Amino acid sequence: METKRITVKCGVDTCNFYENNYCYANSIEVNPQGTDKSRTSDETQCTTFIPGK
Numbered sequence: 289m290e291t292k293r294i295t296v297k298c299g300v301d302t303c304n305f306y307e308n309n310y311c312y313a314n315s316i317e318v319n320p321q322g323t324d325k326s327r328t329s330d331e332t333q334c335t336t337f338i339p340g341k
């Protein structure tokens with residue numbers, strides 16, 4: 289199966305995968321935050337985040 293690759297710009301500079309405003313994780317997972325049905329970007333979160341910086 290073909291793998292879809294995208295560039296992820298990120299401003300979470302305390303994440304282990306963050307470098308110079310970009311994400312360097314092999315893949316990321318984003319899920320709803322505080323709701324089952326997100327309607328705004330505030331209602332999403334990067335689940336792949338791990339502290340590292």
Ligand code: SF4
Pocket residue numbers: 296298299300303304305306307310311312313316334335336337338
């Ligand atoms: S894993 Fe998520 S929080 Fe961490 S750098 Fe990538 S997009 Fe940002």
